[in-house]
Amino acid sequence: MLHSKAKWEFAEKQDSTIDLQDDTFKLSPIIKELLLQRGITTSEAASLFLSPDITTLHSPGGLAAVNKATERIQMAITKQEKILIYGDYDADGVSSTTVLLKALQELGADCDYYIPNRFSEGYGPNETAFREAFDHGFRLIITVDTGIASVHEASVAKELGIDLIITDHHEVQEQLPDAFAVIHPKCSPDYPFKELAGVGVAFKLAEHLLGYFPKHLLEFVAIGTIADLVPLVKENRILAYHGLRALTASDNPGIKALKKICKIEGRVTEEDVGFLIGPRINAVGRLQDADLAVQLLMTEDQVEANQLAEEIQLLNQERQQIVNDIVKEAEKLVHSDRVKSVIIVAKEGWNEGVLGIVASKLVRKYDRPAIVLTIKPDTSEVKGSARSIPAFDLFSNGMKVRELFTHFGGHSQAAGMTLPRENLESLEESLNKIIQEELTEDDFKQVIKISNTISVADINEELLKEIDKLAPFGMKNPKPVFEVNDIPFESRQIGSNQSHLKLLFKKDNVMLEGIGFGMGELRPYITPHTAISLVGELGINEWNGNKKIQLVLQDMRIESWQLFDHRGKKNADISPFLDNSKRNLLLSNRSTKLYSDVDQVAFSAELSSLTEIDVLYVYDLPPDLSQFKEIIRKTNPANIHVCYYVEDSTYLKSFPSREEFKWYYALLLKRKVVDMKQEMTAIMNTRGWSKERIIFMSKVFFELGFVTIENGVIHLNPQPLKKDLQDSPLYQDRIKRAEIEKTLYYSNYNELKEWFSNCMDYLESAKEEVAHGL
Template structure:
């Protein structure tokens, strides 16, 4: 049984609404069902969703502060004032700054830009930067994607005689800064209808207010920042991003074209997904490991050579960032294991490490959250000052911004969204900080919050998704936050082929069939699951549909997000040379997928075998075969936990008798996964289910030896020459003859009884046990995997 990583929750689509949408909009039933499931309930709404135009965007002057900001900027232009554009170092901040550069060029302004260094300065407006700006003759500061929390800094700018216009989209604090104008749709008093703009979206509205209709290509910059900052792709954002992507497919920006090509993206087919996974990480890498100014230069250069050089530099920085992230993730996992163990985690995980690059701690937090599904805060400690800078990532139902606000007294600074935030504090207050977050979580979080949920759109079959329907899915894009790539659930698909692929075999390639239809699938990062998905396995899969194009051939393909096998499985690893090593490998790679800890995994073995088990597998539930009891617990873990809680059973030795097998199967009847790692005997030692003719021939042969005693070894040698039975089988035959008093055994000698009492073979207990033992061993040692699985399942049902 392969457990899904997430709880799948599938939307429901009203059949009547779906039918109406399909008819009125001329879309396939599947597309209509997807739209209905996502809340589109009328053809009119559907038409707006599919074909909404730029006319549906809102008047920028509806935004609070715009009426003050625009005249002030125009005055600065008229008076030739020097303007500072103050941005942020993430992809939204880079995009916002780049957009403002295009605006300043368009307006002919005198301007400078300033973006703080993430590691050296940290987030937000800084007094030393304002001092520098004042020295440069700046009289107007325009912030983009930052500034809404900069109460003290803006007061300082006012003292220096500089006006500050804030454009931001982050959550406003209780006390707002005394700026010349505050432009943020999330301010409670702001009447602007759409609250989900990115920082670059707010900057674009300012540009719109100043120039009327900005150049179409500026929307490419808006699309990058909006997608990268995970803003909802609905309402106004959907229109801005959709038009930005259309422009990007024929982009005249040298930097955007170079960045797409470095990322391996076909420019004329670029999608929101390409922006999110190819462009955004490279732009972000600039601010994480270097300075974000490099990315701004890339997005604003007119020179192709410079664009190509910078794009490759960002690509190299991104690869370096990936290595740094992997190292910190591993150090974080080790720290978690030492502090709590994986089974006793606190409601909020707070980790801090000296020298951890603060530019990547947000990514690390996301990866730790994905592994343990609870809020995570990762902080880098400056060993010289003791100051910590960190990032938080959260789960649905836990507003991390509010959680930080509950312990704001222990921090120097914090800010962010309900799902992600940043903060700084001194290491001396880390314990107090952690305690405050966990106390807040104890009140807010309930058990159900810690169950990861994956929202799927619909359940369907392979027959429902031909190539033309998958092509039609693009009508629902652009995809991103609040308009995710459609996710489908397919149940009961049978594995036809499975193989590992990619570097170090990290990925999984599958081919399924269902009622005569076939579908190829790929699962990134799940190559190890090839071990538990043999051909013929029936699988439930959640994934995203795509088209695989290769050599002018186009085929449907499923990108797997999660999967499960909803029934008991037997895995065949018989004959492994190093079964304990293989067992430990399987434990390490499969524990998250088979839903078991060490204490919930059992090992059964013969008492006189595998001397290393107790020292290597002491934390597991250990059991041994027993002649009388069948199986017995061997260590305190087994004695305390019993059999009921076991999720995975590893069998290292074949039972010595059918009774032991039945005891094993009845004790572990409900175990979802059984791994067989026992050795396989050679054919020479194979037992056979005895026939009466075999015994009759062997009896006649023994009778021909006469009545004189003969060495047992000699008897077996002669019997072996005249039959195809193994030596082990012949010893069992002699046990039967001895029990029926057809022979006598004494001190290694055998004497044939010339006139024995007539007794049927069935009267011999050894004969009956031999039949059962031979059948058991034929299956356990020599049957195919499918035959063995079927036999064990049937035997388990009959075991008592």
């Protein structure tokens, strides 16, 4: 058995009485099931989901205060007042700034933008920036993707005589800022959709200002919406769907330069935005001012755009190296043998711009919420980011200890914070207490939500095309994860470091390739003719014009018992398989202990002293098959490793026949006395027997009392008792030994596995744990 790393949750089978019927969409049963899982139960709803319609978007007029804000902005444009767009330094903030800046420029506004420096100013509006804006003649400030927690800054703006319009989508805190207008879906009772990204809110304001639907801004909306990981359902799905098409056909010099640097050709997907475009835009604000990213999206000059994209590419490479270095340092601060319910690590000098990424990597490694902070010795504060596991809401639980923070904000799965250094211990104690009260041990395990179980024969390019109609995928519309259970006809490790696993399956002329990135270490745990349960996402691997259907693995498990065959290897090394979390037992007739940390017993051990185990390692052939069967039944192993080596084989030596015994006895009867020192060679030559064969037959006769042997001279017993060859213990032992070798050593893999299976009547009641290993 190979246990899965994560907890597998299968989607509930949907009500089969609901039937999606639509002549426009000929849907397979698998896709119908996926639609039903998404709450789509009618043909009309399926049509809207599979072909998102821009005309079904809600009117921006439903957002509270949008009319008031629009009137104030239009007045500023008319009077040529200076307008400042105050943005954020991530991809959502940069795209929000770009959307509103382009809209205001189109309307002829006297406008500029400002994005705070992450390192010197931190997140969100700040008093110094507002006072400088006032000194530069700005009397209207519009925030995008930020501001909902800026209570103090709003009061500063009011004191200065600046009208502050806040557009944001982050979680609303206890007190709303006293701004001129707050445009926020969650502060808008009449607006049906509450999950817009910051760029989605900015786009709605831009649409209201322009008086028409600005399709030319959709490409920027797609970047912010996808990169900010908001739910890709309803309005966000429509905006992302059409925004990706706009990105594909974009004439924007900055977008074209980004696509070139990312090597994106043809259709732009949500994965291109999430893994290539978004991280590069984010990299700018993580290492320096985010202005460079806004300049890239705003420039009309392709040469300038190419140069800016190259700069951004270099920043992204630098960001990747910084992340790798901090992750290594952070892991050294985490004591893996006693990881608490929450991981909090802090160190002076860490770049605060990448700490969210570091926290994400720690969450994936340790399955715990993680807070990663940089220590600021000049202020005696710590500042950084947190990421969480699905079962723990960071924002709501962080708000329970809000008094510990100087600044705090974010979402259920991600947060940013600043706090006095002396509060770190209290924060750790408080969060540990909350987590221990709220979560169970199962809550810490990664969860893989599986859409359906399908067979290899179900998988074809037509199915992949249908799945693609469900895109773009993201939060609340995840890419389907399928379980496939089958026996691979090939498994191997690939990659320069052999770190990846490749499996090949074939069913009814359908070929499926399974690829597990970073799962190469599991190859030794795959045994012949054994079905494997795999979970992963389906896709197409295209190389040199050849297309292969591929299952990109997320996890795997083997639910049947396994036999690991190391026979014929002298001193086989089982150390790579040893797992101290498992109950291991080694069977051997040797007096020396083979592995210091593994219990070792002889075949002669009292059965009453044995207990149930997980893995049995058999290092020598047993002296008795029946005794060996009893040991297996008593210990109930889930997996068995056979590691024995036969140097002097009994089975390979042909067994003397009764006719041979008769001939040899007749010789002794005739001669009465035979001196083997003198006559051994003659007998060997006459019969073509080996020396060992003659000695064996002589010893059998001796045991039966037919002869006596003294100093190599055989004397016939003139009056022996009548006995059968079977009465000789040596004769019996040789038959038994040969049978043991034949059964356990010279059998093929399938024969040996069948023999063990017949000993394992306990397997039906075996229970599986959810953990990697054996």
